[in-house]
Amino acid sequence: MANYPRAPEPKREQFRRYLEKGGVIDCLTSVLVCLYEQEEKPNNALEFVKQHLVPHMSDSDHDTLQQELSDLREKCTNLTEENKELRTKLHHYEPYSENGV
The missing domain is CATH 1.20.5 (Single alpha-helices involved in coiled-coils or other helix-helix interfaces)
Incomplete structure (x- = not known):
């Protein structure tokens, strides 16, 4: 795996707070939990995520x-x-x- 330069910690923390404030973290978490709980995993995980993100609008x-x-x-x-x-x-x-x- 490639090593990407990490953003300075304050910048990363600020971005994390921004995502939390906007509800992005909760939305993504709920979609990923839904995927995890699927007994039969879909062939295309990305398509599953795309389809399940829309209802969260x-x-x-x-x-x-x-x-x-x-x-x-x-x-x-x-x-x-x-x-x-x-x-x-x-x-x-x-x-x-x-x-x-």
Whole structure:
């Protein structure tokens, strides 16, 4: 195994507290405990962890992401319409000829 340089202890401790404060440690621990308690271990442990991390999102996180997705879809639709309008205007002022000139 490769030896990676260790971060200074105060920096590591600060990062650990940051993860604890954000609930990351508890979330990961619960998913890993769930994996450990599986009688029949899944073939892909990483996929198991990915699938079981999603339910740990809070409802507010989920609602926020759903709203952001909705807003971005609306923005995309608006930009697509604006693009069509601008192309139409462009073709009106710069008509395309058969020979490309």
